[in-house]
Amino acid sequence: MAIAGCGTTSAAPVALPPVDGVPDYQLGAAYPPPAQVTVVARDRTAQAPAAGRYGICYVNGFQTQPGELGTWPQSALLRKSDGSLVYDPDWPDEVLLDTRTPEQRATIVGTVSDWIKECVGSGYNAVEFDNIDSYNRTGGVLNRDDAVALARDLVAVAHAAGLAAAQKNAAEDSSTLRTAGFDFAVAEECAAYGECSGYTGVYGNHVVDIEYTDNLPRPFATMCADPATPRSVVLRDRDLVAPTAPGYHFQTCP
Template sequence: MTVRRALALLAATALLLAGCADQSAHPHDPPAGPQLPPAGAQLDYQLGGAYDPPDGVDIVVRDRTAASIDDLHSVCYVNGFQTQPGELDAWPDDLLLRDDEGQPIIDPDWPDEVILDTRKARDIAKVVEPWIRDCASDGFDAVEFDNLDTYTRTGGALSRDDALNLATLLVDIAHDVGLAAGQKNAAEDASFLHSRAGFDFAVVEECAAYEECSAYTEVYGDHVLAIDYTDNLPRPWDEVCADPVTPASVVLRDRDLVTPDDPGYVFETCG
């Protein structure tokens, strides 16, 4: 056997062994990536209580304590940056942001929610992770993380980088269990959060009222779920629908997001 032929056989054997090693290390194809909400599909936003969605709805957002809907793209709401009303006891004291006197700092816009100290992102993520995994095991397709912009209401105590660190951890957990991850509001940070934290789509409130819709669609395209409220509508709903900057998946709801059996219930789309 010539030296050249011997070297060729050795090289072929090495390639074969490497292939076998690769197959043992990766015996299965990687799972499919998270499924984004269908572009332009009709949306219902049900955080005030779960109910059978109106005909034509393809996407529904519900609280993590509610059930998903098998035939619809279901998005799970998680309050990742503040305590949820009635759930303060679920949080260790050292993860609550406190003032100079040691008192928990309450969000001025939401008097029943305490702000989390996002400088302790890894510890917060350990509390939130089981909720995200429950969303996946309960059949949800995606998760939205509320109050990303909490840092803007802390007088400088928390920073955007603190929010980014926590958001990145939460998005990674969501992706790990096969959920798409939605950015909630924070228009000024949309591009930054998409590129740095890895958010897949956006859930936005009152972008028509605050003229922020394009800030989201320029980043997420048709994968923007928009909710406007009757008490702060900037112009007639027909005009909002006709505006080319309004996201295709948009719904008009009552502020309290009540269920259809409540007299205050409002649900309108641009269909």
């Protein structure tokens, strides 16, 4: 498959997702994608990308993944003044990482770097770093500057390994994150929330958008026809289950 474009912000060229690529978002379960799909995102624990497609490796770089709290150095975890861990209010099984000092950021990079190497070894083309905007959920304890500093370090590791780096969500920070080195964006529900221009205004057509069936303020066909919607968009079920599971939904624009 021909892969369009190369990143311009890394030391060495990296392959970007094909413009007009048809995406599938498979974080909940990995399965053979529909024939028309050209871009597939999978969790790093899925190990193998979809054969013959542009592969994006999902990494939670700013919070712990469910079930992986014990694998993190204690110094990397954000704590309250009483020593208790700070959990994401929307994802109560994920603990926020502490980005406040260079030493703590280096500890985080040390852990995530191993995952990036796994993504490379598995054959992915890119890595997406989730929860960059975790700082917004800490009441000012964490800040954007430190999050961007960590993001810049993670992007550098990805580029050195030959992977493109995708900004995940955080539309309001797109310009700053692009300057930090990100090559493209993976956005969730930007059409539903009217945020797509925050990504396309920075990354042009190199934006992959995922909309969800349980949050459609207007018909998906109307979203597809809206020029503000990215050209690579898919409608999925919220749990991102496999086709054999109840609730599975996969739909692309005509």
